[in-house]
Amino acid sequence: MSSKKQEKLRFQLLSAQLELARNEDRAVVVLVTGHAGTGKGQLINRLNHWLENRLTEVQALVPSEEDRRHPYWWRYWTRLPARGRIGIFVHGWVGDALFAGAARRLGEGAFADHLKEIANFEVDLRAAGITLVKLWLDIDADIQGQYLAELEADPETRWQATEEKWQRHSQHRVIEQLGKQLRKATATDDSPWLCLDASPGNDLLTPVVEHMIVAMQGTSKTATVAAPSSGRVSIAPAVPQLSDLTGHDSAIDKAEYREQLACAQARLAELARRAVWRGIPVVVVFEGHDAAGKGGSIHRLTSALDARTYRVCSIAAPSEQELLYPWQWRFWQRLPKDGSVTVFDRSWYGRVLVERVEALIDEPEWQLGYQQILDFEDQLLRHGTVLVKLFLAIDSDVQLKRFKARAVTPHKQHKLTEDDWRNRTRWDDYQRAIDDMFSATHQSAAPWSLIDANNKRRARLAVLHEVTMRLVERLQVN
Amino acid sequence: MSSKKQEKLRFQLLSAQLELARNEDRAVVVLVTGHAGTGKGQLINRLNHWLENRLTEVQALVPSEEDRRHPYWWRYWTRLPARGRIGIFVHGWVGDALFAGAARRLGEGAFADHLKEIANFEVDLRAAGITLVKLWLDIDADIQGQYLAELEADPETRWQATEEKWQRHSQHRVIEQLGKQLRKATATDDSPWLCLDASPGNDLLTPVVEHMIVAMQGTSKTATVAAPSSGRVSIAPAVPQLSDLTGHDSAIDKAEYREQLACAQARLAELARRAVWRGIPVVVVFEGHDAAGKGGSIHRLTSALDARTYRVCSIAAPSEQELLYPWQWRFWQRLPKDGSVTVFDRSWYGRVLVERVEALIDEPEWQLGYQQILDFEDQLLRHGTVLVKLFLAIDSDVQLKRFKARAVTPHKQHKLTEDDWRNRTRWDDYQRAIDDMFSATHQSAAPWSLIDANNKRRARLAVLHEVTMRLVERLQVN
Numbered sequence: 001m002s003s004k005k006q007e008k009l010r011f012q013l014l015s016a017q018l019e020l021a022r023n024e025d026r027a028v029v030v031l032v033t034g035h036a037g038t039g040k041g042q043l044i045n046r047l048n049h050w051l052e053n054r055l056t057e058v059q060a061l062v063p064s065e066e067d068r069r070h071p072y073w074w075r076y077w078t079r080l081p082a083r084g085r086i087g088i089f090v091h092g093w094v095g096d097a098l099f100a101g102a103a104r105r106l107g108e109g110a111f112a113d114h115l116k117e118i119a120n121f122e123v124d125l126r127a128a129g130i131t132l133v134k135l136w137l138d139i140d141a142d143i144q145g146q147y148l149a150e151l152e153a154d155p156e157t158r159w160q161a162t163e164e165k166w167q168r169h170s171q172h173r174v175i176e177q178l179g180k181q182l183r184k185a186t187a188t189d190d191s192p193w194l195c196l197d198a199s200p201g202n203d204l205l206t207p208v209v210e211h212m213i214v215a216m217q218g219t220s221k222t223a224t225v226a227a228p229s230s231g232r233v234s235i236a237p238a239v240p241q242l243s244d245l246t247g248h249d250s251a252i253d254k255a256e257y258r259e260q261l262a263c264a265q266a267r268l269a270e271l272a273r274r275a276v277w278r279g280i281p282v283v284v285v286f287e288g289h290d291a292a293g294k295g296g297s298i299h300r301l302t303s304a305l306d307a308r309t310y311r312v313c314s315i316a317a318p319s320e321q322e323l324l325y326p327w328q329w330r331f332w333q334r335l336p337k338d339g340s341v342t343v344f345d346r347s348w349y350g351r352v353l354v355e356r357v358e359a360l361i362d363e364p365e366w367q368l369g370y371q372q373i374l375d376f377e378d379q380l381l382r383h384g385t386v387l388v389k390l391f392l393a394i395d396s397d398v399q400l401k402r403f404k405a406r407a408v409t410p411h412k413q414h415k416l417t418e419d420d421w422r423n424r425t426r427w428d429d430y431q432r433a434i435d436d437m438f439s440a441t442h443q444s445a446a447p448w449s450l451i452d453a454n455n456k457r458r459a460r461l462a463v464l465h466e467v468t469m470r471l472v473e474r475l476q477v478n
Numbered sequence: 479m480s481s482k483k484q485e486k487l488r489f490q491l492l493s494a495q496l497e498l499a500r501n502e503d504r505a506v507v508v509l510v511t512g513h514a515g516t517g518k519g520q521l522i523n524r525l526n527h528w529l530e531n532r533l534t535e536v537q538a539l540v541p542s543e544e545d546r547r548h549p550y551w552w553r554y555w556t557r558l559p560a561r562g563r564i565g566i567f568v569h570g571w572v573g574d575a576l577f578a579g580a581a582r583r584l585g586e587g588a589f590a591d592h593l594k595e596i597a598n599f600e601v602d603l604r605a606a607g608i609t610l611v612k613l614w615l616d617i618d619a620d621i622q623g624q625y626l627a628e629l630e631a632d633p634e635t636r637w638q639a640t641e642e643k644w645q646r647h648s649q650h651r652v653i654e655q656l657g658k659q660l661r662k663a664t665a666t667d668d669s670p671w672l673c674l675d676a677s678p679g680n681d682l683l684t685p686v687v688e689h690m691i692v693a694m695q696g697t698s699k700t701a702t703v704a705a706p707s708s709g710r711v712s713i714a715p716a717v718p719q720l721s722d723l724t725g726h727d728s729a730i731d732k733a734e735y736r737e738q739l740a741c742a743q744a745r746l747a748e749l750a751r752r753a754v755w756r757g758i759p760v761v762v763v764f765e766g767h768d769a770a771g772k773g774g775s776i777h778r779l780t781s782a783l784d785a786r787t788y789r790v791c792s793i794a795a796p797s798e799q800e801l802l803y804p805w806q807w808r809f810w811q812r813l814p815k816d817g818s819v820t821v822f823d824r825s826w827y828g829r830v831l832v833e834r835v836e837a838l839i840d841e842p843e844w845q846l847g848y849q850q851i852l853d854f855e856d857q858l859l860r861h862g863t864v865l866v867k868l869f870l871a872i873d874s875d876v877q878l879k880r881f882k883a884r885a886v887t888p889h890k891q892h893k894l895t896e897d898d899w900r901n902r903t904r905w906d907d908y909q910r911a912i913d914d915m916f917s918a919t920h921q922s923a924a925p926w927s928l929i930d931a932n933n934k935r936r937a938r939l940a941v942l943h944e945v946t947m948r949l950v951e952r953l954q955v956n
Contacts, residue, residue, distance in 0.1 A: 011888035018892060041785050049777045050889070053792045053823065060786035064815075065543035090785055156744035159751060266634035273637060299527045307519050307568055308538035314531045321799060337542075345531065410489035411528070414496060 006206075010050050013209050016216040017086060021055050024084035024324065026129040028216060033091045033098065034137030035175060036168035037144045037151075038198035043137075044088055046205050057081055060090035069279075069337040071383035073121060077332035082324035083129070093118055094134075094182060101178045102171040111178065115185040120375055122186060127368060128326030132191035133215045135208060136183060137198040141172040147200050191215075239442045240450035241435050242393055250455075257457040264464040265304035271471040272341065276309045280474065281385045282341040284467060287349050288392030289430075290420045291402040292453040297392065297463045298343055304464070310341035315350060327351060328376055335380070348373055352437050357429045370440040377446050387446040388470045390463060391434070392453035396427055484684075488528050491687050494694040495564060499533050502562035502802065504607040506694060511569045511576065512615030513653060514646035515622045515629075516676035521615075522566055524683050535559055538568035547757075547815040549861035551599060555810035560802035561607070571596055572612075572660060579656045580649040589656065593663040598853060600664060605846065606804030610669035611693050613686060614661060615676040619650040625678050669693075717920045718928035719913050723871055728933075735935040742942040743782035749949040750819065754787045758952065759863045760819040762945060765827050766870030767908075768898045769880040770931040775870065775941045776821055782942070788819035793828060805829060806854055813858070826851055830915050835907045848918040855924050865924040866948045868941060869912070870931035874905055 020028065030047075032040050044058060059079050061067075067075040073093075081087035091098070097114040100106040106114065125132055139147075148169055152161040168175060183193045194211050196204055252260075275282055284301070286294045302310055313334045322330045328348065336342040351369040355361045361369075380387055394402075403420060406412040423430065442448045449466040453459035498506065508525075510518050522536060537557050539545075545553040551571075559565035569576070575592040578584040584592065603610055617625075626647055630639040646653060661671045672689050674682055730738075753760055762779070764772045780788055791812045800808045806826065814820040829847040833839045839847075858865055872880075881902075884894040901908065920926045927944040931937035 007887075007889065014889050014892065042781070044785055045777070045781050048780070048790075049773075052892070053773070053790055054794060058785055058789070060784075062786055156740060159744070159747050262634060266637070269637050295527075295531070299523070302526070303520075303523050306538075307522055307536055308540055311536070312526075312531055316532060409485075411485065411492050414492065414530070 009206065009209050009213075012213050013050055014052065016213050017051055017055060020086070020216060021052075021084045026131055027081040027083050027324075028086045028131045028133065028212075029081065029125060030086065030088045030133045030135065030212065031092050031094060032088065032135045032137070033094045034135070034179070034198065035139045035144060035172065036165040037147050038137035038139050039200075039204065040090060040137060043204050043208065044090065047088065047208070050209070051086060055084070056086045056088065058088045058090070059092070061092070066337065069339075070281075070335055071379045071385070073117075073379050074332055074335060076121070077326075077329060080125075080130070080325060080329060082321070084324065093121060094186075098175065098178055098182060099168075102168070102174045111181075112185075115182060118182075119186050122188070122191065124326065124328070124372060124375070126188075126190055127372075128328075130326070131215050131218065133212055134186075134191055134193045135211075136179065136193050136195045137204070138195055139198050141169070141176075143199050144169050144172060190218075240391075240438050240448050242431055242450070243435075244450060245393055245395075245452050245454075250458075252455070252457050252461075254457075257461070260461055261300065261464070264461060264468065265300070268301070268464055268468050268471070269304040271468060271475060271477070272305050272309070274475055274477070275386065275471055276306070276339045276341070278475070279339040281336045281338050281380075281383070282471070283336060283380060283385055283387050284341070284343045285347045285349070285387070285389045286343065286345050286392065287347060287353070287390070288451075288453060289394050289399055290423055291399050291406065292392035292394045293456050293459055294345055294392055296456060297390075297453075297460050298345055300460045301463060301467060302343065305341060309339070310343060311336070312343045312345060315344060315346040328372065331376070336385075338384075348376065349437060349441075352440070353430065353433050356433050357426055370437075373441055374443065377441075377443065381445050386470055386474050388467050389441075389446060389448050390451055390466060391438075391448055392451050392459060392463075393434075394453050396424075398454050399424065487684065487687050487691075490691050491528055492530065494691050495529055495533060498564070498694060499530075499562045504609055505559040505561045505802075506564045506609045506611065506690075507559065507603060508564065508566045508611045508613065508690065509570050509572060510566065510613045510615070511572045512613070512657070512673075512676065513617045513622060513650065514643040515625050516615035516617050517678075517682065518568060518615060521682050521686065522568065525566065525686070528687070529564060533562065534564045534566065536566045536568070537570065539570070544815065547817075548759075548813055549857045549863070551595075551857050552810055552813060554599070555804075555807060558603075558608070558803060558807060560799070562802065571599060572664075576653065576656055576660060577646075580646070580652045589659075590663075593660060596660075597664050600666070600669065602804065602806070602850060602853070604666075604668055605850075606806075608804070609693050609696065611690055612664075612669055612671045613689075614657065614671050614673045615682070616673055617676050619647070619654075621677050622647050622650060718869075718916050718926050720871055720909055720928070722928060723873075723930050723932075728936075730933070730935050730939075732935075735939070738939055739778065739942070742939060742946065743778070746779070746942055746946050746949070747782040749946060749953060749955070750783050750787070752953055752955070753864065753949055754784070754817045754819075756953070757816040759814045759816050759858075759861070760949070761814060761858060761863055761865050762819070762821045763825045763827070763865070763867045764821065764823050764870065765825060765831070765868070766929075766931060767872050767877055768901055769877050769884065770870035770872045771934050771937055772823055772870055774934060775868075775931075775938050776823055778938045779941060779945060780821065783819060787817070788821060789814070790821045790823060793822060793824040806850065809854070814863075816862075826854065827915060827919075830918070831908065831911050835904055835911050848915075851919055852921065855919075855921065859923045864948055864952050866927070866945050867924060868927050868929055868944060869916075870929050870937060870941075871912075872931050874902075876932050877902065 020026070032044060034040070044060075048056060048058065057079075061075065061079070063075060076089075076093050079087070079089075097106065097111060097118065101111045101114075122132060148161050148165055151157045183195070187193050194207070196202075196207055198204055272282070286298060288294050298312060302312065311334075315330075318327075318330060331344075331348045334342060334344075351361075351373065352366050356363075356366040356369075377387060403416060403424075406416040438448050438450070449462075451459055451462045451466070498504070510522060512518070522538075526534060526536065535557075539553065539557070541553060554567075554571050557565070557567075575584065575589060575596065579589045579592075600610060626639050626643055629635045661673070665671050672685070674680075674685055676682055750760070764776060766772050776790060780790065789812075793808075796805075796808060809822075809826045812820060812822075829839075829851065830844050834841075834844040834847075855865060881894060881898060884890040916926050916928070927940075929937055929940045929944070
């Protein structure tokens with residue numbers, strides 16, 4: 001390519017990137033994978049040189065201990081570029097499946113499952129307005145072998161002919177075959193695969209940059225695509241509904257409450273220690289009506305836990321920074337690593353509750369939200385997470401009474417905001433959204449526990465009981 | 479305490495916290511340490527219940543693999559609360575020294591050294607406008623033993639009488655003694671220690687909350703305190719000065735340049751692989767005049783590195799989020815873990831260059847900056863980091879020529895901003911700041927390499943040479 005044409009292309013790429021950064025309406029993810037000895041490193045280096053460094057991140061990942069102690073997709077979710085930025089992934093999520101498959105560490109069925117998960121993940125990225133550019137670098141087996149031999153013969157380039165590359169050379173046929181299967185399963189109209197012949201001497205930069213420019217000019221703005229179900233989720237039979245609540249629980253006197261509480265906390269403490277010891281991650285989700293007593297219940301729960309092992313995450317409206325990522329991103333960020341507990345004071349269910357009712361998103365988005373939530377929870381469950389989902393429900397009149405009490409208690413006044421009063425006017429809409437949420441997300445492996453919170457003491461004991469039972473179930477103790 | 483008095487106190491604490499969040503002018507760090515069996519967990523739980531969860535972080539740290547693969551203080555710097563927030567540290571940096579000392583894993587001298595580092599760290603926190611609240615929980619050895627025995631006797635509380643607590647009971651005398659030494663070495667007028675008798679039954683919450691309220695109302699806003707030198711830094715004898723540059727290097731023709739470059743990259747590639755293999759972290763700092771060719775040099779440097787092992791961090795003005803932390807925080811965040819390379823395109827030296835010259839901070843602040851930089855680099859060096867500091871210098875007329883060339887090259891136009899032209903008008907101020915920087919921060923263990931960048935090819939070769947030599951030195955190879 002003439003130097004002048006190259007200059008022009010470089011300028012176009014850079015302009016597209018600066019435009020992206022100005023608009024901040026989407027992120028770009030470039031996935032570079034394929035055979036070994038195809039000059040991926042050099043390609044990325046040259047891309048990097050053409051792009052504005054401050055707006056580009058290269059993710060060439062060797063999974064850390066931290067990565068392995070989280071659900072598999074955590075490592076990719078937490079490394080996504082923010083809107084306005086470009087993230088270049090070397091092999092990324094595709095490489096994991098591909099090379100495990102080639103090394104026969106994944107059977108055929110497991111490989112196929114993995115492809116479904118990849119397709120799922122990419123659907124989520126597109127739904128969040130991320131432009132995906134997927135590059136497959138091809139090379140003929142003989143040429144590959146010859147090239148590696150040449151690298152090895154020259155003392156100056158010998159270091160590039162690594163054992164890993166020779167190994168992948170020996171797996172060329174199976175990588176070729178799995179690659180085809182992979183590209184077929186994950187190609188979409190929005191993000192097709194660009195396959196390039198990367199024989200030595202071929203110019204890769206030009207077609208890649210041209211492809212990127214076109215992709216970046218596309219208008220893939222937050223297209224709401226229906227996520228294909230991962231097919232693993234089964235909705236449990238006894239879906240709770242708010243109408244199940246039979247009215248106020250009987251009162252319990254203070255002395256008896258205190259005794260039961262101490263007993264329940266001691267039991268829970270022991271179970272939680274065992275879970276931590278065994279490296280099991282625990283997620284407890286608190287949802288509920290305003291003034292249902294989530295804070296007080298969380299306090300009684302965490303009193304039984306070792307401060308070194310738990311974290312409480314209070315979920316409010318996303319920050320400006322968080323809004324630059326897919327909506328699930330902030331929850332992925334907050335997941336516990338193995339052997340620790342995260343308590344969510346409100347959670348990802350805001351997507352189908354407050355965001356739906358307050359019309360912060362459109363109906364197709366919150367409808368899609370159910371499936372996205374199921375997929376997300378599926379990831380946690382398959383990693384072995386104990387997931388406890390609690391909904392603390394109160395009646396409308398009880399809420400009113402508590403609001404009024406808050407208004408006259410100095411240290412509670414700041415909790416009562418205009419939002420609370422406004423939410424109350426939408427009581428019925430919320431009730432509908434809550435029941436819909438139960439119907440759509442009450443999984444056998446992660447059921448909802450609907451807790452009558454009209455009586456605070458009873459509710460706190462019930463919360464401890466539910467968490468305890470879920471741990472008992474998992475730890476297989478009595 | 480009467481329930482009414484308690485309500486009042488709770489309200490005062492919460493009000494102080496909400497005020498803190500509103501102003502965002504400083505952060506509060508609460509450090510809770512002392513003997514075992516003193517109810518720290520319960521105290522923190524109750525504090526947490528009184529505070530607004532969304533604005534509070536509890537850091538009860540068990541160092542992770544990730545923590546251990548960074549310089550020691552990384553784990554605390556990266557966990558500091560942002561301005562407007564409260565961070566509660568259980569034992570924290572004080573506990574590490576204390577319990578290592580008690581277990582005789584730290585000798586007397588090492589313990590004393592650690593105390594100096596603690597004092598240093600706390601000075602940095604205060605200089606960044608962080609309010610430090612330090613709590614020491616005391617208990618008599620006999621009462622402690624009796625209390626642990628009681629916990630153990632009751633099946634419901636037995637889990638709390640851990641082996642660790644019994645061990646610390648057996649070390650009571652030495653913890654007492656080291657604790658006194660520690661408190662003496664780290665108490666200051668701004669952040670004294672509050673020592674509380676934490677015998678069972680004593681109310682800790684009231685005095686702690688009262689102490690916090692007073693501390694939070696204090697006006698410790700960004701007090702610029704002179705940091706005591708860590709005393710370890712020795713300024714190397716041959717301090718470079720810009721006037722050392724003897725004029726333009728001789729030209730080098732393209733063919734020869736290419737050959738030398740390939741050779742230098744191959745050599746560097748091998749050394750870098752060895753460093754990665756041996757788990758050595760490498761930090762390369764690029765500073766220099768505008769248009770000195772930092773970008774191009776970085777490109778030639780990273781071309782020799784495996785994409786999985788390095789990251790380029792371009793440092794521009796801090797983001798709004800970053801401004802909520804001490805100025806060093808964003809550099810701590812970006813440090814490489816063991817076995818990886820981070821290239822800084824501009825760096826922490828902005829504190830004593832652009833921030834000084836553009837008067838973004840006052841003179842006492844940038845003056846303090848030199849010592850803070852030395853302390854920061856000292857941390858990296860003591861962790862075993864290879865630290866290469868490069869300054870690419872050009873003459874004023876060469877800069878002008880390059881600016882003009884940028885203006886007519888499409889893909890370079892965006893690099894030329896009004897800032898560049900404005901900086902040029904301050905040329906002499908920058909020259910003075912650069913020379914002062916050399917004088918103050920040219921350490922034997924981390925010297926400055928002043929590179930004549932008037933000739934781009936020569937400069938790129940020189941950069942590769944410098945990095946190579948520093949790796950050779952460290953790896954003890956030929």
